Amino acid sequence: MSDPDYNFAYLDEQTKRMIRRSLLKAVAIPGYQVPFGSREMPMPYGWGTGGIQLTASLIGLDDTLKVIDQGSDDTTNAVSIRKFFRRTTGVATTEKTTEATLIQTRHRIPETPLQKGQILIYQVPIPDPLSFLEPRETEARKMHALSEYGIMHTKLYEDIAHYGAILHTYDYPVMVNDRYVMRPSPIPKFDNPKMDNMHALQVFGAGREKRIYAVPPYTKVKSLDFEDHPFEVQRWENSCALCGADNTFLDEIVVDDHGERLFACADSDYCQTRQAEQGGQR
Amino acid sequence: MIEQALLKVEDLAVHYGDYVACEQINFELFPGEVLGVVGESGSGKTSLLKALSTQLTPDAGRVEYFSDIKGLLDLYELPESQRRQLTRSEWGVVHQSPRDGLRLNVSAGANIGERLMENGERNYGSIRQQAETWLENVEIDIDRIDDMPTTFSGGMQQRLQIARNLVTHPKLIFMDEPTGGLDVSVQARLLDLLKKLVSQYNLSVIIVTHDLAVARLLAHRLMVMQRGRVVETGLTDQVLDDPQHPYTQLLVSSVLQP
Amino acid sequence: MTILTVKDLTKSFTLHHQSDAKIIALWGVNFSLEAGSCLVLRGPSGAGKSSLLRTIYGNYIAASGEIYVHHKGERVELCDASPRTILNIRKNTMGYVSQFLRVVPRVTTLQIVANPLLECGIGEEEAFEKARSILTRLNIPERLWMLAPATFSGGEQQRVNIAHGFISDHPLLLLDEPTASLDEANRDVVIEMINEKRAQGVAILGIFHDSVVREAVADDYYDLTVGDDTSD
Numbered sequence: 210m211s212d213p214d215y216n217f218a219y220l221d222e223q224t225k226r227m228i229r230r231s232l233l234k235a236v237a238i239p240g241y242q243v244p245f246g247s248r249e250m251p252m253p254y255g256w257g258t259g260g261i262q263l264t265a266s267l268i269g270l271d272d273t274l275k276v277i278d279q280g281s282d283d284t285t286n287a288v289s290i291r292k293f294f295r296r297t298t299g300v301a302t303t304e305k306t307t308e309a310t311l312i313q314t315r316h317r318i319p320e321t322p323l324q325k326g327q328i329l330i331y332q333v334p335i336p337d338p339l340s341f342l343e344p345r346e347t348e349a350r351k352m353h354a355l356s357e358y359g360i361m362h363t364k365l366y367e368d369i370a371h372y373g374a375i376l377h378t379y380d381y382p383v384m385v386n387d388r389y390v391m392r393p394s395p396i397p398k399f400d401n402p403k404m405d406n407m408h409a410l411q412v413f414g415a416g417r418e419k420r421i422y423a424v425p426p427y428t429k430v431k432s433l434d435f436e437d438h439p440f441e442v443q444r445w446e447n448s449c450a451l452c453g454a455d456n457t458f459l460d461e462i463v464v465d466d467h468g469e470r471l472f473a474c475a476d477s478d479y480c481q482t483r484q485a486e487q488g489g490q491r
Numbered sequence: 492m493i494e495q496a497l498l499k500v501e502d503l504a505v506h507y508g509d510y511v512a513c514e515q516i517n518f519e520l521f522p523g524e525v526l527g528v529v530g531e532s533g534s535g536k537t538s539l540l541k542a543l544s545t546q547l548t549p550d551a552g553r554v555e556y557f558s559d560i561k562g563l564l565d566l567y568e569l570p571e572s573q574r575r576q577l578t579r580s581e582w583g584v585v586h587q588s589p590r591d592g593l594r595l596n597v598s599a600g601a602n603i604g605e606r607l608m609e610n611g612e613r614n615y616g617s618i619r620q621q622a623e624t625w626l627e628n629v630e631i632d633i634d635r636i637d638d639m640p641t642t643f644s645g646g647m648q649q650r651l652q653i654a655r656n657l658v659t660h661p662k663l664i665f666m667d668e669p670t671g672g673l674d675v676s677v678q679a680r681l682l683d684l685l686k687k688l689v690s691q692y693n694l695s696v697i698i699v700t701h702d703l704a705v706a707r708l709l710a711h712r713l714m715v716m717q718r719g720r721v722v723e724t725g726l727t728d729q730v731l732d733d734p735q736h737p738y739t740q741l742l743v744s745s746v747l748q749p
Numbered sequence: 750m751t752i753l754t755v756k757d758l759t760k761s762f763t764l765h766h767q768s769d770a771k772i773i774a775l776w777g778v779n780f781s782l783e784a785g786s787c788l789v790l791r792g793p794s795g796a797g798k799s800s801l802l803r804t805i806y807g808n809y810i811a812a813s814g815e816i817y818v819h820h821k822g823e824r825v826e827l828c829d830a831s832p833r834t835i836l837n838i839r840k841n842t843m844g845y846v847s848q849f850l851r852v853v854p855r856v857t858t859l860q861i862v863a864n865p866l867l868e869c870g871i872g873e874e875e876a877f878e879k880a881r882s883i884l885t886r887l888n889i890p891e892r893l894w895m896l897a898p899a900t901f902s903g904g905e906q907q908r909v910n911i912a913h914g915f916i917s918d919h920p921l922l923l924l925d926e927p928t929a930s931l932d933e934a935n936r937d938v939v940i941e942m943i944n945e946k947r948a949q950g951v952a953i954l955g956i957f958h959d960s961v962v963r964e965a966v967a968d969d970y971y972d973l974t975v976g977d978d979t980s981d
Contacts, residue, residue: 362613363594363605366601367597367598435613436613437615683853683854690867707851726832732809735810741765
């Protein structure tokens with residue numbers, strides 16, 4: 210049951226409608242940053258206010274919501290947001306990637322491939338890939354409009370020149386649908402290939418910066434690179450200490466006061482599912 | 492033989508509200524030609540340069556440019572995307588302040604490589620190699636390729652600006668007081684370099700300067716501006732040695748001789 | 750063949766900031782110059798000898814009259830010519846050696862002398878070879894070649910200037926006191942060079958203060974007098 214003191218999903222209906230309209234535009238123009246009238250939410254900027262507003266305007270009574278923070282369902286940010294929506298909507302929540310219809314995420318894409326009909330909602334701190342490179346907002350917008358993205362490569366050039374390789378490990382810029390360069394939000398570049406041709410809809414919300422953008426299902430998403438320095442994802446020498454997976458994004462965890470550490474899947478649901486399967490087999 | 496003008500300017504005007512920055516500007520520029528625009532501060536020369544180099548939209552008039560690749564183009568009839576494409580491939584702009592003409596937060600190599608990357612070059616090795624060649628062409632030590640331009644002297648920054656523009660082999664370069672603010676010794680070296688590059692690459696240049704000595708050494712022709720109008724044009728040495736207009740006579744006779 | 754024809758040429762200066770004073774520098778100048786001949790301008794100081802050379806060279810604007818130059822097989826009128834035409838004529842047809850050297854500071858002597866050839870598209874090797882040979886001939890010591898001429902003596906600068914003016918194969922040369930500050934030996938070299946040019950068919954119009962030079966090179970004279978109608 211939802212708290213009767215709040216409108217369904219906290220935001221008023223007009224606001225949700227406005228956000229949905231912006232979302233439709235975003236889906237129609239993959240990778241384009243649509244400005245929207247971002248509202249004050251009952252939590253600070255940086256806690257995912259953009260993602261929450263998107264979730265609030267998308268969620269319906271028959272949805273099942275999953276919220277992850279850095280891949281995990283049980284960290285503070287994920288728990289609070291899940292509780293927020295349980296209270297304001299009363300909809301079902303889950304930790305299972307496969308059961309969710311909406312997945313709000315901070316900085317990860319689940320390891321389990323997403324399916325048709327699911328929507329992945331990203332929390333975005335800084336939406337524009339050109340910020341820090343082009344200080345003038347008007348000029349940056351013009352560069353997007355005219356698809357002038359040479360400057361993006363100067364950043365990658367600098368990495369190779371100074372360190373011999375592209376050192377960007379997260380929030381690695383991508384070209385969407387051969388048209389707009391987009392920030393995928395601070396996901397590890399390990400997740401970038403998952404965005405390409407994904408079966409699910411991907412939407413991005415930046416509350417403080419008041420921008421929404423989207424990648425519709427089955428859209429080409431290519432990480433920027435050079436011919437002679439192609440895009441590569443991180444690899445680990447270890448496999449997951451808990452489930453044994455050797456193809457996932459691993460967190461390094463200190464386990465005792467002596468500095469002992471182990472590597473484990475960052476995606477807690479994926480790891481637990483694998484452990485359960487292995488337990489069942491044994 | 493009738494040679495095709497590279498740039499043709501007709502009745503160009505720039506206004507700031509009621510104030511006329513420049514008007515009734517008419518001239519042609521040919522391949523390999525260096526045109527000096529001289530006049531004191533406020534005479535409208537920088538406004539003119541900006542209107543020609545698409546940094547500012549003129550209020551009246553036409554600017555035609557003849558592109559080897561695209562043929563005759565009416566600059567302000569072109570879609571903005573094409574105009575910008577033109578300015579970063581076939582044109583170059585060297586600003587008085589390196590702050591306006593360089594990206595100070597990326598290395599010298601990236602500064603030179605930027606235009607290549609803007610024009611679709613995606614091979615790091617090739618970009619690197621062209622950046623090295625151009626550092627050499629403007630007499631900057633190749634070892635400085637990964638250094639930030641903020642660590643460069645004023646003269647080096649100007650030379651880096653030139654390299655950054657010339658890397659795409661432009662036809663037309665706009666310069667606004669490129670030697671302003673430099674020591675005379677550094678200025679001499681830059682002038683020599685510019686002269687060499689102009690003849691080596693058959694560049695057409697429009698250079699705005701209030702320094703008549705710089706104009707004499709670099710420009711083939713001069714255009715003298717006063718209160719937004721062109722009051723005299725002609726061969727550089729003729730305008731300086733046999734000025735006809737009262738204003739030009741005043742300008743020439745006011746120069747201090749060292 | 751007539752290389753240069755001057756018809757009814759006048760030149761005056763209006764000094765707008767000095768009560769619009771009008772100074773007449775040249776009045777009714779008429780002559781023509783054949784290939785391979787040397788015409789020497791005579792007249793007292795202030796008669797307009799240098800002004801005449803400068804007007805022909807396009808450095809001064811004529812008040813009235815016509816100047817015809819045989820340029821690339823065509824007769825071109827200079828007083829109404831565009832700056833581009835004049836530059837083209839200067840590059841290919843008409844050379845000018847003044848008394849003063851005007852160059853970009855810090856450029857080496859060898860480079861300065863080779864430049865006219867390089868600008869005409871002649872290869873570096875050939876251009877520098879010719880520059881070395883002409884500098885040797887004019888007794889500019891080799892140790893000075895890689896230096897800029899700003900600090901050279903008056904005579905040395907003058908010779909660099911001559912080397913710069915004589916290195917090209919222009920069919921018409923205007924010489925304004927090229928031997929003014931030269932010693933006898935170097936003066937004789939220049940006389941020799943002028944006569945070689947004549948023998949090659951170059952037309953020369955010159956001002957020579959030094960009577961020895963004058964007599965050694967002149968085929969004919971043209972007299973100018975101060976502020977007067979000087980016709981021959």
